[in-house]
Amino acid sequence: MKRVSRGDWLLSAATGAAVVLVLGSLVAILGAIVVRGAPVLSPKFVFGSPGADPADGGLLPVILGTVACTLLMTVACVPLGVTTAVWLSEYAPRTSTLAGIVRSAIRNLAAVPSIVFGLFGLGFFVLFVGGKIDSVFYAQATGPVFARPAILWSSLTLALLTLPVVVVTTEEALRTIPRDVREAAFALGATRLQVVWRVILPHAKSGIWTGVILAVSRGAGEVAPILFTGVVGWQSRAPTDARDGFMHLGNHVYLLATQAPDVERAQPALYGTVVLLLLLTFSLNIAAVILRHRSRAGARA
Amino acid sequence: MSDPKIDVRDLSVFYGKKQALFDVGLAIRERRVMALIGPSGCGKRTFLRALNRMHDLSEGARVTGSILLDGEDLLDERVDPVEVRRRIGMVFQRPNPFPKSIFDNVAFGLRVANLVTSAGLSDRVEESLRAAALWEEVKDRLDESAMSLSGGQQQRLCIARAVAVRPEVLLMDEPASALDPIATEKIEELIVELGKKYAIVIVTHSMSEAARVSDHVGFFYSGKLVESGGTKQTLESPKEKETQAYLAGRFG
Ligand SMILES: Nc1ncnc2c1ncn2[C@@H]1O[C@H](COP(=O)(O)OP(=O)(O)OP(=O)(O)O)[C@@H](O)[C@H]1O
Numbered sequence: 001m002k003r004v005s006r007g008d009w010l011l012s013a014a015t016g017a018a019v020v021l022v023l024g025s026l027v028a029i030l031g032a033i034v035v036r037g038a039p040v041l042s043p044k045f046v047f048g049s050p051g052a053d054p055a056d057g058g059l060l061p062v063i064l065g066t067v068a069c070t071l072l073m074t075v076a077c078v079p080l081g082v083t084t085a086v087w088l089s090e091y092a093p094r095t096s097t098l099a100g101i102v103r104s105a106i107r108n109l110a111a112v113p114s115i116v117f118g119l120f121g122l123g124f125f126v127l128f129v130g131g132k133i134d135s136v137f138y139a140q141a142t143g144p145v146f147a148r149p150a151i152l153w154s155s156l157t158l159a160l161l162t163l164p165v166v167v168v169t170t171e172e173a174l175r176t177i178p179r180d181v182r183e184a185a186f187a188l189g190a191t192r193l194q195v196v197w198r199v200i201l202p203h204a205k206s207g208i209w210t211g212v213i214l215a216v217s218r219g220a221g222e223v224a225p226i227l228f229t230g231v232v233g234w235q236s237r238a239p240t241d242a243r244d245g246f247m248h249l250g251n252h253v254y255l256l257a258t259q260a261p262d263v264e265r266a267q268p269a270l271y272g273t274v275v276l277l278l279l280l281t282f283s284l285n286i287a288a289v290i291l292r293h294r295s296r297a298g299a300r301a
Numbered sequence: 302m303s304d305p306k307i308d309v310r311d312l313s314v315f316y317g318k319k320q321a322l323f324d325v326g327l328a329i330r331e332r333r334v335m336a337l338i339g340p341s342g343c344g345k346r347t348f349l350r351a352l353n354r355m356h357d358l359s360e361g362a363r364v365t366g367s368i369l370l371d372g373e374d375l376l377d378e379r380v381d382p383v384e385v386r387r388r389i390g391m392v393f394q395r396p397n398p399f400p401k402s403i404f405d406n407v408a409f410g411l412r413v414a415n416l417v418t419s420a421g422l423s424d425r426v427e428e429s430l431r432a433a434a435l436w437e438e439v440k441d442r443l444d445e446s447a448m449s450l451s452g453g454q455q456q457r458l459c460i461a462r463a464v465a466v467r468p469e470v471l472l473m474d475e476p477a478s479a480l481d482p483i484a485t486e487k488i489e490e491l492i493v494e495l496g497k498k499y500a501i502v503i504v505t506h507s508m509s510e511a512a513r514v515s516d517h518v519g520f521f522y523s524g525k526l527v528e529s530g531g532t533k534q535t536l537e538s539p540k541e542k543e544t545q546a547y548l549a550g551r552f553g
Contacts, residue, residue, distance in 0.1 A: 093360055094360055095360070178397070180393060180395060180397040181397055181399060182358075183355065183358070183393065183397070184393065184397045184398075184399065184459070184462075185399070185409070185413075186355070186358060186386065187353060187355065187386055187390065187391035187393075187463075188386065188387075188390070188409055188410035188413065188462065188463070188466065189383055189384070189386040189387035189410055189413060189414055189466060190383070190409075190410075190413040191383050191413070194413045198409070198412075198413065199399060202400075202401075203400065
């Protein structure tokens with residue numbers, strides 16, 4: 001057998017070390033968090049209502065707020081993202097300037113730091129859109145109705161942040177559909193809308209789900225975009241109205257780490273909350289993966 | 302002779318600046334099969350796709366001249382290409398069923414055109430599958446995916462799908478070229494059968510196929526229609542020297 005050259009040996013050693021390092025840090029991070037956080041996850045801690053000291057837990061409204069915000073975000077960004085992708089790939093002429101502008105706008109949107117989204121959300125959604133709604137419909141009200149931070153505005157801000165992911169993955173999925181299949185539909189006398197609705201979208205379903213998964217993963221963990229647009233530190237209940245403020249696990253972690261009355265005593269609660277945030281993100285992800293799998297099985301059947 | 306079903310006059314097609322078809326005139330008769338033959342890149346497919354306005358879908362393609370279907374010009378701006386494609390069906394080179402059930406594939410054209418009530422739908426699907434000689438093979442598995450069929454069955458499904466909307470003309474783009482000999486034979490029998498009901502235009506690379514299925518042939522050469530006429534007569538004693546050379550190259 002040929003002797004392994006020194007270069008090859010070095011390369012495999014380096015690759016091996018990299019793998020160990022990556023896996024090692026993943027295990028170390030998750031391990032440390034789970035070991036410290038898991039013990040405090042009692043039913044009361046997780047499903048109770050918040051008391052005077054956040055270190056005692058009572059996270060139900062926080063969990064509900066996080067879920068509601070993420071779902072609202074998904075409901076807002078997926079239809080918009082998919083429509084944009086369909087327009088780009090099925091309607092816009094290949095040489096269209098407008099399509100070029102939209103594409104580069106989306107690429108740039110993806111590169112904007114999330115705190116900037118937060119500021120934009122405050123300026124645009126809360127103050128501008130909310131202010132307009134108030135001045136038109138609630139001129140008699142004593143205080144702001146829509147022109148204040150609310151779960152609605154946070155979700156829309158997050159939707160904007162995750163929009164590029166949905167557009168790009170959907171466009172990718174549309175591109176893989178064979179030209180033959182489109183032509184078959186047109187040749188049968190389908191209009192463009194019917195081709196999109198009955199052939200293209202079903203064909204791209206699992207790709208669209210991938211976009212949803214990525215959007216949820218990204219959106220559920222972001223704190224910066226919701227910071228000025230709707231999240232509140234402590235309130236006793238979950239939001240019941242789109243105009244309510246809400247609590248969010250990501251923000252809660254930050255609060256426990258820096259703003260708790262006794263930061264030392266809040267440590268276990270902090271890790272417990274992190275574990276919950278991770279669990280929640282994972283389960284939203286898994287739900288989307290299952291739905292994607294179903295849609296694939298459906299396409300084959 | 303009666304008026305042709307489709308009367309093509311001065312048909313030219315351009316891809317961008319490049320002209321692919323030059324002033325083609327051809328008559329396609331009711332209940333006859335017309336085979337388009339010629340070397341690769343001669344414009345047969347370009348001609349075929351002009352007939353159901355598929356060129357509308359590709360950017361940069363431009364069609365001039367006129368295509369009279371029962372005297373009405375299909376290239377008129379006021380004619381809706383969707384309407385044209387409901388009257389002129391198409392079968393493609395590679396079988397291209399939708400990833401849906403067998404039933405839904407055949408029902409597709411009926412549903413998009415809202416042609417029949419849901420009660421009449423299954424009758425129409427059965428009728429179309431019978432017309433495509435596929436019914437016996439699939440009648441117990443209409444809910445299964447069309448992808449589970451063999452290539453030859455898929456192609457017959459595509460034919461069923463095309464005839465379901467009861468078009469007046471059927472266009473076929475080398476419908477048997479991706480199939481094995483047995484499946485090819487079935488498709489050819491089917492074409493002969495369907496040719497008794499419809500005007501059919503078929504693009505083929507195989508002279509023997511043209512001889513077996515068609516009543517008329519049109520020979521294309523570098524974007525021009527060189528010669529057309531009865532199949533037997535044109536294949537056996539072609540008038541033009543390009544046709545002679547091509548046929549000689551093929552057979553000898
Ligand atoms: N979409 C297109 N854009 C640009 N040129 C094209 C396009 N389609 C076909 N052509 C060109 O037009 C000419 C005629 O092509 P066409 O496909 O009609 O020939 P064909 O006789 O059907 O060939 P084949 O037997 O190989 O399918 C060819 O030179 C081809 O390169």
